[in-house]
Structure formats: structure tokens, C-alpha cells
Amino acid sequence: ATANRALFMLFGGTGDLALRKLYPALFELYKKGSIDNHFALLGLARRPHTDEEFQKMVLDSISSEADNQEQAEEFASHFYFRSHDVTNVEHYRALSKLADELDKKYELDGNRIFYVSMAPRFFGIVAKNLKDEHVLSDNGGFNRLVIEKPFGRDYDSAEKLNNELTTAFKEDQIFRIDHYLGKEMVQSIPVIRFGNPIIDAVWNHNYIDNIQITLSEKLGVEDRAGYYDTAGALRDMVQNHTMQIMTLLAMDKPASFVDTDVRAAKIKTLENMNFYDTEGVKENFVRGQYGAGSGSAAYRDEPDVPHDSNNDTFVAGKVTYKLPRWEGTPFYVRTGKKLAAKATRVDVVFKKDINNIFAKAYLPDTLKTNVLSILIDPRGGITLRVNVKDSKQGFHTETIDLDYLQNDARASEVPQPYERLFHDILNGDHTNFASWPEVAAAWKYVDPIQKYWDETQPNFPNYEPGSMGPKASDELLARDGHSWYFPE
Template sequence: MATETPTRALFMLFGGTGDLALRKLYPAIFNLYKKGSLSKHFALVGLSRKELTDDEFRAKIIDSIASETDDKAQAEEFASHFYWKSHDVNNLGHYAELRTIADELDKKYELEGNRVFYVSMAPQFFGIVAKNLKDQHVLSENGGFNRLVIEKPFGRDYESAKKLNDELTSAFNENQIYRIDHYLGKETTQAIPVIRFGNPIIESVWNQNFIKNVQVTLAESLGVEDRAGYYDTAGALRDMIQNHALQIVSYLAMDEPNTFVDTEIRKEKVKALESMEIYDAEGVKQNFVRGQYGAGDGSPAYRDEPGVPKDSNNDTYAAGKIVFNNPRWGKTPFYVRSGKKLAAKQGRIDIEFKKPLVDIFAKGTKQPQELQSNVLSLLIDPKVGIVLNINTKNSEQGFHTETVDLDYVQSPERAAEVPLPYERLFHDILNGDGTYFASWPEVAAAWKFVDPIQHLWDATQPDFPNYKPGSMGPKAADDLLARDGNSWYYPNVR
């Protein structure tokens, strides 16, 4: 195996002592350092309003990577590349100071002008940071790359997302912007194109002629916890469906790209997302369901959680049907659902195939048997794997059919070696690979689909709470599939 050449880069991390940075980002960068994707030619400047010394900041870094380090000397050497700058994103003078620091570190570490700007802050600061970085000449101007990384949420609706995007693209080109979605860094999500396009036995039946329905489940067992301030303004539809679920769906629904490069993949994802049927008010009522958890299992109702208004109509559960108006899918339904306080933490994709047009086992035998649908399950979280449920004959006397699983589930040993999502995504950012990042046309198409749903929900009074903790959501979500003659495959796995 060829040895990877370490990337030279300066990271500037806005929100440098935030929870995300300390829990996820610094350990991810450290793992890249351990594996050789980064070496001696890198540096990171942490930024926020806090007053810290470099040594105080480095102590935080060493603490954040403690579970990943092999020895103290390694951790200290890594942390020595970290610097702190107290920074107010609205203060233009601070950007001039940042430019000076960047130029000094570029020379010290021989970074060739490569710069990654990671904004781990509230969305209202994204545009301000991008504009000031350009106007105050913090961007590299000597041939190195400039890459802007932003966390979700990317807007609250299409209009706010477009305004934000216009602000970003006034300072950065679209191919320099990396809208990070940690679900796109997960092992199974990244495997979808290979499973589909690398296996003719699968891709040949990946269409409306053979697939009955597709189900994407992103279930959480925890409640809102300490995120009420954000979550009560977002809800399951905005927080999970608009981004994570629709991004996964786009990889499942897209046509085969000409080549496996980010520009071609994004082109096909956009075509799929733009072919989604946009629902009017009646369509929303028929095809989307919302929920909010009540009290149960010794835990409070959502409205009784700390920081949640007593009259909140926020959705902690959302489920719906997506239809693609294109030749590949016809009216094949794609069902998505996500919610809090559900029966288990479970991320999975279940593809149910159609039964044979003529079931020769249902008649003409002494003991008629009804075949079950084949189901291909792609397990995302907490287990990673692939399961194909097929029909066969059981071993009893006489003729009896049964279903069995052909499965590959990642072993604990293999799982321990797999890069975590943020590590994968940082690696792609350093390599300039946008395959597993959302482009603006994808984000725009997702918001145009979600907006009519959210607008109707905002304008109507729900009957909340409507599901119990430990369940899989409101009954209306089961009825949604039943109207099409379908049912949720999980947790009623055969």
C-alpha cells in the first residue's frame, strides 16, 4: 500500500473551545496526525472571545485527545502545533491580527499557503466570518488552497439558506465550501455507491420494476437533553430529515454517475433531489406525519423538559413518503422517519423488493407456502453491516419455506479500526474531495421539498403529545405505510 503524503495546512477554528471542537474535531485531527495524513507541516489557531494563553489552550487539546493518545510525548508534540487567539468575529482589527498570525505560521511550518477555515458557531455568524476573511485578506493569496467548512443548520428554510449561501459565495467559490454533515462520514453511507454501482447483481434490480419501497430510519432513544434552546426552534423535520435523511436518500435514488468524482456524483444527486414531488397542503396531510413524545418510562414529556415551553408544538418525530418523478423510480415510495425517545438508537436503510409476479409455491403444492419479500438492509448505527433476507426451504420434514439472513456485520475489531465520521470528513477536506459534502443545489432542493411541510405544520394545531417514549412513534406513521399496503420493516424484522 502506498504511503500517504501528509497534507500541509493551517486550520483556523472559529468556536475553538466549543463542545463540538473538544469532543469531535480535535480527536479527529489527532487521528489524522497519528496515521500520517498530517505531520510536522500543520498548525491550528483556535478562535473565540475567550482569553487563553497558548499553553492553556494546548492543555485543553491534550485533555480532549486523551482517549486517543499512545503516549504523553506524542500528545504534547501534537498540541505544540496549536495556538490561541481571542477573536471577535465583528472586529475587523482582529482579522488583521489573524492575517499576521497566519502568515507567520505559514512560514514557520512551511504550509505553502494552504488554509482551512472551520466555522463551528451559530449560523448567523457564517456570512460575517466569510466576508471578513476575504475583505481583510486573511485568505491565502500565494497559490495555496482556501477551504471554508460550516456546520449545520444551513438556514431555516429555502429563503434563509439562499441568503446565507449568497453571503458565503461572495467570499468563497462553491468548490471551496464544505457543508459538513457527519452522517455522510459514516461507514455505511459512504459504502452506498459501492454497494450499488460496484455490484451488477444489485444495480440491475435497483429500480421501480423490482423494488417495492425504500425505508430510511434514523431513530434516537434519547430525548432533547440540554439542546432545548436549539431544538425547540428546529424540530425533527429541520434537524434530521432536511439534511441527514435526504442526503442518504439522494445516494439511494441517484442514477449512476459517469465517473466516481465529486462533480459527477453531485450532479446525479441534484437530479434525483430535484425530481422529488413537491406536496401541496393536501399532499402534506396525506404523506407526512409529525409527533411529540409524552411522559413515560419514568421520563418527562417533551413539554416538561428543561427549557422547553409548556405549550410547545415542536415536532420531536417526523415521518413521510417521498416520490421521485423520474423513469428509474416511477411511484416507488421512499419512506423516511426520525425521532427522539424511540425504542432504540437505530440508523438503517431497508430496501424491500417485490415478490415474484407468479408465486409458484402458493399453489400447486400439497402444503401451499407464501413467499416473503426479499429485504436488503444497510445498517448504519450502532451496528455497521449488510443483511440480505431471502427465501429458502427449511430443514423440517415436508416442504416448508422460511426466510434466512445472509449477513455481514462489522466485528468489534474491525469497527475499532474504522475512522470516525469527522476524521473521514477532515481527510476529504484536506484532499479537496467534495463527494460526501452537500452542494448548494442539493441543499436548495431539500429545502424546497421540506418548506411546504414545515409551513403547513406551523400553521396548524397538532394533537400533541401523540407517542410514548420507548415506542417507534405515533400510530399515524404506521398508517402512512399501511395505506400503500406496506409496513415498517424495523423493528418487526422477520
């Protein structure tokens, strides 16, 4: 790999995300040579620390990944710290000077990556001050802004935030993080579809009965209630991750696999969902909240959750498209906490052959539908359910799974999402980031659902911990003659 040169400015440099995910990801890039001695990272947070203290935090965060102490210390020596109040313009002027010094010292060619890993209310002000106080490099290097999630809490707030960002940065300088787009098997979806003619050929409503997307967690709200209770599963998981995965499954073939073409295909797909009015929401989306059960507390009894909270910890919905490719083929999505399994997966349920010749000769009809499953978490894999003859006397059929599951060696090689995403940011590749029109369409889709839910009283709690959500989720599919494929 050719090493990239860049100065990283990390707003929220002592935060949980930075220490737990971002520094280990950068360290991997360093070990693999994607960055070398021509990089520096300036950590910024309000509380003061010396460079040495900050480097110690960085060392702790990467200690389990280091081949040896010398390598870890060499890496950490590129880290600097400044106490920075994001609202104080003087502080940005000092930053500008320091950035020029680091640029010179490490020969960074003026390349700057501004990573805002702070509470979302600060995203806009940081971008504005970076521009107004001339922290952006102006000597031919690139300026890239990286924004953590959440990107707004509805369309209006997202648009306002986007307007703030785009007064300072152009769309092609902005990288909106959706870490699910950094996952190995999510990135594999376009290859599975467009790299295999036998799959590509049947990827439409003629052959596919329905597509199911599940993002289920075993854990409850844990210690995130403060944020989660103001967001809910619809905002936290559906508007972003679920919709991005669904879009990769539904999009038409991009003209090529470069970011501009992939974005164009994704935008068209998101804008061609059937957006629901209130009636549509009532019919096609269900919400849930977990109660108490088998030794575990109800959501409403979790720390920091109000006792009368109507927040959704589960969502299931039926999404349809105006695209000819998907005429009559629904996409069912589902996500929630305290469910039976930790799994992120896609199950593509194919149609049955209406002319089953075996059923005529040998009753009963035992053929099952083909199902292609794309396993994303916890272990990457692909399975395809096919019908074969069984081995017994006479002629009977049985169903088997052709399955590929990453083994331990392969799984341990797979780069973590943030490593992949940093790699893309350094290379200016937007394929795995959400563009503004995508985010906008996703909010426009979600807003009427959230609005209807905010205005009506749910019957919560309505599902047991360790189940797969409320009954209404099963009924949503049963109505169409379908059922959730997972868990079998």
C-alpha cells in the same frame, strides 16, 4: 499517505464540537500520517486563553487516543490561540499577520482551512471579514471554508447565508458539513449499489417495492432544548441527513465516482422529488411529539421546553420521485426521539414474484419478500432476507437472513465521520459534502411541510416513549399495503 500541509483556523476553537470531535479527528489524521509536522491550528474564540492553556485543552481532548504522552504533546505543540471577536475587523488584520507567520514557520505552502464551528448566525460575517481583511492566502495555496450545520432554517435564510458565503468564497472552496456523509456505511451505499451488478441490476421500480429509511433515537432532547425547540425533527434530521441518505439510494449511476459527477447525479435526484403542495403534505407527512411514559418526562416537561410547545420530535413521510427509475416506488422516511431503538438503517423491500410456483403446489404461501438492509448505526452491516427450504419432513419454506455485521475489531478501526471529512477537505474532495443546489432543493421540499405544520394545531403529545412513533406513521404505510420492516 502523503502528508498534507495546511493552516487550520478554527472559529469556535474552545467549543463543544471542537474539543469533543474535531481535535480527536485531527489527531487521528496525525497518527496516520495524513498531516505531519507541516500543520498548525489557530483556535479562535472570544474569551482569552494563552497558547499553553489552549494546548492543555487539546491534550485533554485527545488523551484517550494517544499512544504516548510525547506524541500527544508534539501534536498539541502545533496549536495556537487568539481571542477573537468575529465582528471586529481589527482582529482579522491581526489574524492575517499571524497566519503568515505560521505559514512560514511550518512551511504550509499558503494552504488555509477556515473552519466555522460557531452559532450559525456568525457563518456569514466570518466569511465576509476573512475576505475583506485579506486573511485568505494569496500566494498560491488553497483557501477552503468549512461550515457547520445548520445551513439555514428554511430556503430563504439558507439562500441569504449562501449569498453571504459566495461573495467571499467560490462554491468549490466551500465545504458544508453533514457528518452523516462521513459515516462508514453511508459512504458504502454507492459501492453496494454500483459495485455489485447483481444489486445494480434490480435497483429500480421493477424489483423494488419500497425503500424505508429510519433514523431513530432512544434519547430525548437532553440538554439541547434551546436549539431543538426552535428547529424540530424535520429541520434537524430530515432536510439534511435523511435527504442525503435517500439521495444516495435514489440517484442514477454517476458518470464516474469523482465529486463533480456524484454531485451532478445527486442534484438531479433532489430536484426530481415530487414537491408537495398543502394537500400533498397532509396526505404524505405526519409529525409527532413524545408524551410521558414509563418513568420518562413528556417533551413539554423537559427543561427549557415551553409547556405548550408544538415542536415535532418525530417525522414520518412518503417521498416519491419523477425519475423513471422510481415510478410507483415510494421512499418512506422516519426519524424521531424517545423511540424504541437507536438505529440508523435502510430497508430495501423487494417485490414478490407474482408467479409463486410453490404456492400452487404447497399451500399456504409462506414466501416472504426479499429485504436488503443497510445498517448504518450503531453497528455497520448488511443483511439480506432470502427464502430457503426448511429442514423438516415434507416441503416447506422458511426465511433466513444472510448477514454481515462488523465485528468489534473492524468497528474499532472505522474512522470517525469527522476524521474522514477532514481528510476529504485536505484533499479538496467534495464527494461527501452537500453542494448548494442540493441544500436548496432539500429546503424547497421541506418548506411547505414546515409551513403547513406552523399554521395548524397538532394533537400533541401523540406517541409514547419507547414506541416507534405515532399510529399515523404506521397508517401512512398501511394505506399503500406496506408496513415498517424495522423493528421486526
